Amino acid sequence: MALLKREEWQGFVRDVDWSYSYVDDEAVFPEWHAGTGKVPREAWRTWEESYKVSYPEYVATQREKETAVYAVKAALQRSTAFETLNEGWKSATKMHFGGIALVEYAAVLGELKMARFGLNASWRNMATFGQLDELRHNAVTTLFGHELITKDPQYDWTQKAFHTNDWVTISLRNLFDNMMITSNVVDIALMLPLTFETGFTNLQFIGLAADALESGDVNFANMISSIQTDEARHSQQGGPTLEILVEHDPVRAQWVVDKAFWGSARAFAALTGPAMDYYTPLEHRKQSYREFMEEWIIDQFVHTIEGYGLKKPWYWDEFMRGLDIWHHGLHMGLWYWRPTLWWRPTAAVSKDERAWLAEKYPNWEKVYGDKWDVIIDNVNANNMEATLPETLPWLCATCHLPCCNASQSRGGAWRVRDCKLEYDNRTYHFCTNACRQIFWKDRDNVNHETLVDRFLAGQIQPMDVGGILGYMGMTPDVMGDDPDYEAWTKDYAGRPASGLANAGQS
Amino acid sequence: MTAGQGADLGAEDRAPELIPLNAIFATDFVQILVPVTTANTIAEVAEAVAHHVEGKRVRALPYPKMVIHNGRRLEPEITVAAAGIRPLDHVAVEYDIPSEGS
Numbered sequence: 211m212a213l214l215k216r217e218e219w220q221g222f223v224r225d226v227d228w229s230y231s232y233v234d235d236e237a238v239f240p241e242w243h244a245g246t247g248k249v250p251r252e253a254w255r256t257w258e259e260s261y262k263v264s265y266p267e268y269v270a271t272q273r274e275k276e277t278a279v280y281a282v283k284a285a286l287q288r289s290t291a292f293e294t295l296n297e298g299w300k301s302a303t304k305m306h307f308g309g310i311a312l313v314e315y316a317a318v319l320g321e322l323k324m325a326r327f328g329l330n331a332s333w334r335n336m337a338t339f340g341q342l343d344e345l346r347h348n349a350v351t352t353l354f355g356h357e358l359i360t361k362d363p364q365y366d367w368t369q370k371a372f373h374t375n376d377w378v379t380i381s382l383r384n385l386f387d388n389m390m391i392t393s394n395v396v397d398i399a400l401m402l403p404l405t406f407e408t409g410f411t412n413l414q415f416i417g418l419a420a421d422a423l424e425s426g427d428v429n430f431a432n433m434i435s436s437i438q439t440d441e442a443r444h445s446q447q448g449g450p451t452l453e454i455l456v457e458h459d460p461v462r463a464q465w466v467v468d469k470a471f472w473g474s475a476r477a478f479a480a481l482t483g484p485a486m487d488y489y490t491p492l493e494h495r496k497q498s499y500r501e502f503m504e505e506w507i508i509d510q511f512v513h514t515i516e517g518y519g520l521k522k523p524w525y526w527d528e529f530m531r532g533l534d535i536w537h538h539g540l541h542m543g544l545w546y547w548r549p550t551l552w553w554r555p556t557a558a559v560s561k562d563e564r565a566w567l568a569e570k571y572p573n574w575e576k577v578y579g580d581k582w583d584v585i586i587d588n589v590n591a592n593n594m595e596a597t598l599p600e601t602l603p604w605l606c607a608t609c610h611l612p613c614c615n616a617s618q619s620r621g622g623a624w625r626v627r628d629c630k631l632e633y634d635n636r637t638y639h640f641c642t643n644a645c646r647q648i649f650w651k652d653r654d655n656v657n658h659e660t661l662v663d664r665f666l667a668g669q670i671q672p673m674d675v676g677g678i679l680g681y682m683g684m685t686p687d688v689m690g691d692d693p694d695y696e697a698w699t700k701d702y703a704g705r706p707a708s709g710l711a712n713a714g715q716s
Numbered sequence: 717m718t719a720g721q722g723a724d725l726g727a728e729d730r731a732p733e734l735i736p737l738n739a740i741f742a743t744d745f746v747q748i749l750v751p752v753t754t755a756n757t758i759a760e761v762a763e764a765v766a767h768h769v770e771g772k773r774v775r776a777l778p779y780p781k782m783v784i785h786n787g788r789r790l791e792p793e794i795t796v797a798a799a800g801i802r803p804l805d806h807v808a809v810e811y812d813i814p815s816e817g818s
Binding site: 539542543546577578580581583584585588596597599600601602603604612613614616624625626628630636637639662665666708709710711712 | 736738740743744745746747748749750767768770771772773774775776777802803804805806808
């Protein structure tokens with residue numbers, strides 16, 4: 211018997227919905243998981259992915275990818291390439307491994323939820339491949355990070371980070387729990403594949419692979435490129451879902467996409483921003499974080515959502531202003547609270563580096579230069595105690611990142627201004643107006659407690675820096691420190707310095 | 717002292733209570749957690765906030781400091797309790813720089 215042609219059987223295998231005789235639809239697709247909301251159930255029948263895949267095709271392709279990625283890895287196993295890598299780049303990879311490996315696993319759960327509760331059989335079929343993709347990403351990222359533990363114990367945080375209460379982890383866990391785990395599948399499809407994957411990681415991974423090659427890290431480039439090829443396929447679950455939701459409930463569609471973009475942008479500012487504008491050695495920087503965001507993320511995102519009939523998010527002006535501010539403040543915060551990190555953040559504020567920053571960000575010197583100058587003078591005065599924290603930064607009740615976004619008054623002064631909300635007999639503080647708005651609209655959600663909340667509730671003992679580091683799972687062998695103070699302070703050695711902490715040092 | 721007697725006391729007569737503050741010092745880049753008590757004076761609050769920042773990230777200036785709470789400049793000698801500062805409130809500490817010609 212002749213085999214059927216692909217187009218003759220594909221329709222059957224990707225659409226296996228059937229009529230129930232023992233239960234009703236609500237029992238199979240309960241609203242709190244399926245989230246159809248105002249969309250009539252039958253509207254989901256039109257859901258269709260643009261790039262169709264069968265299981266045999268999927269397995270064959272994935273097998274080839276796996277073979278290729280491990281072949282390159284095996285070939286590089288005995289090379290000494292790792293030893294020649296720049297510390298800044300290594301920090302970017304440590305941040306990536308720890309920040310991403312277990313998020314890939316959270317994405318497995320998100321994809322599995324769509325594979326079970328997706329409102330169209332084709333969608334569930336696509337999500338089944340998606341969860342296999344994410345499982346591979348979790349495994350490959352964990353393995354590549356694990357290989358480096360013998361060279362540097364900070365790589366142990368590839369797996370460890372998400373099993374701790376480090377403040378960076380809490381922030382990411384809060385974002386991705388909401389995006390991938392606790393939401394219904396319609397919202398997951400809009401937040402994960404559409405906004406985060408299509409909008410952010412798909413493009414970022416291409417850039418990251420290029421940066422890895424530029425830095426001589428062929429192994430990392432190999433890993434990230436292999437992962438990226440999967441994203442392009444499973445991220446297409448977002449488009450058909452958004453199309454249907456926009457038709458029946460455009461207000462919800464706009465809100466969910468806006469919220470996911472904001473959360474993703476905040477996380478990117480904390481991790482990708484410092485990696486691009488500070489950790490990457492000056493000679494390897496191709497574009498600034500702002501330029502990257504404008505070219506690869508913003509234009510693409512606006513084009514995508516407008517194509518579906520949505521508008522720019524309500525916070526657009528605040529977001530655009532933040533491109534000059536957020537990641538610089540977060541970099542300074544990451545550096546000052548460096549004992550809480552599983553990587554070695556370089557300050558990267560030598561004269562040449564500052565000239566580059568000032569060229570890319572005309573207000574940089576005005577907003578950040580004075581603070582770095584005091585830190586530089588303290589390092590040069592060997593007053594290291596003054597460069598280490600004795601309390602916690604205040605963490606935003608929505609994004610869990612430090613409240614460190616300066617804004618300019620009409621008079622020209624740059625200040626970090628308070629953004630608070632009185633609700634349910636307590637006061638909440640936020641890093642931005644949009645974080646406050648998101649908290650208010652989602653106030654009935656169960657939100658993670660910030661590290662400051664936990665500290666004040668007595669969950670962290672003893673209530674001092676040692677207790678905080680212990681609570682975060684931080685140990686002296688991995689605790690972050692600047693890899694080379696002299697590299698960025700020597701330009702300023704010997705200059706007169708006044709107004710430093712501890713009288714007599716000036 | 718019984719609980720009943722304690723409840724009758726004004727805030728300033730009770731044992732000092734912990735007041736964790738969200739604080740910013742002058743031009744610093746980040747808000748920080750600063751614990752004070754109801755018995756601390758506003759001048760002490762200014763120094764508690766400055767301790768984490770002054771000369772560490774913001775260059776120390778030879779001027780007195782002032783505390784702003786809810787848009788109001790507080791008198792340095794009054795206590796946190798008397799000023800009505802509550803747990804988790806925001807305070808800003810600024811240098812009181814005399815304007816030119818004054």
